[in-house]
Amino acid sequence: GESVGLHLPTLSVQEGDNSIINCAYSNSASDYFIWYKQESGKGPQFIIDIRSNMDKRQGQRVTVLLNKTVKHLSLQIAATQPGDSAVYFCAESLNNFNKFYFGSGTKLNVKP
């Protein structure tokens, strides 16, 4: 699916550098957060999630940080690779884990 819009925020990084993608979420009552990656022409792919009782969670080459005070979520990608080029979405959910609300996305462009 086409996921790139005319006004999508873009982050350009050099291959091998670390990337930080930010997301401001809307509902202070949200208690579950997810990051997805969407490559051009494909459906989103789950990266990592975090519950509101945590501030930080690490995966393979990725770290998610949650700051509930300012309703901010970030995704850190270590040693960014060309294959990381995609649009990244954060999503939030509250209470029942049934409804997920997505942000508008950030395009990550990795320069070789």
Add this chain to the structure above:
Amino acid sequence: NAGVTQTPKFQVLKTGQSMTLQCAQDMNHEYMSWYRQDPGMGLRLIHYSVGAGITDQGEVPNGYNVSRSTTEDFPLRLLSAAPSQTSVYFCASSYSGTGAGEQYFGPGTRLTVT
């Protein structure tokens, strides 16, 4: 496993026509959902289901119907297509409850309504 499959990949409808977008998964997931994605925007939840026989509305349900007669299938019906429904539609599935965030998405259906 085929994962989540969607048909058709592309569809063009005239205003007022009806159609069904098909979605199937072979992972025995309880939770299934439908999203639409418009250019420059994130995904918006249309309808979801936490198991066979159980469906509920998401963020943008108007103009769409769903049913869930089996665990595997979750079709989305457009009763009377409108140009505002031009979008890319994604189906997803996951385990329910705290595992619901780890959704597996299908490849999408690109729908154009003229």
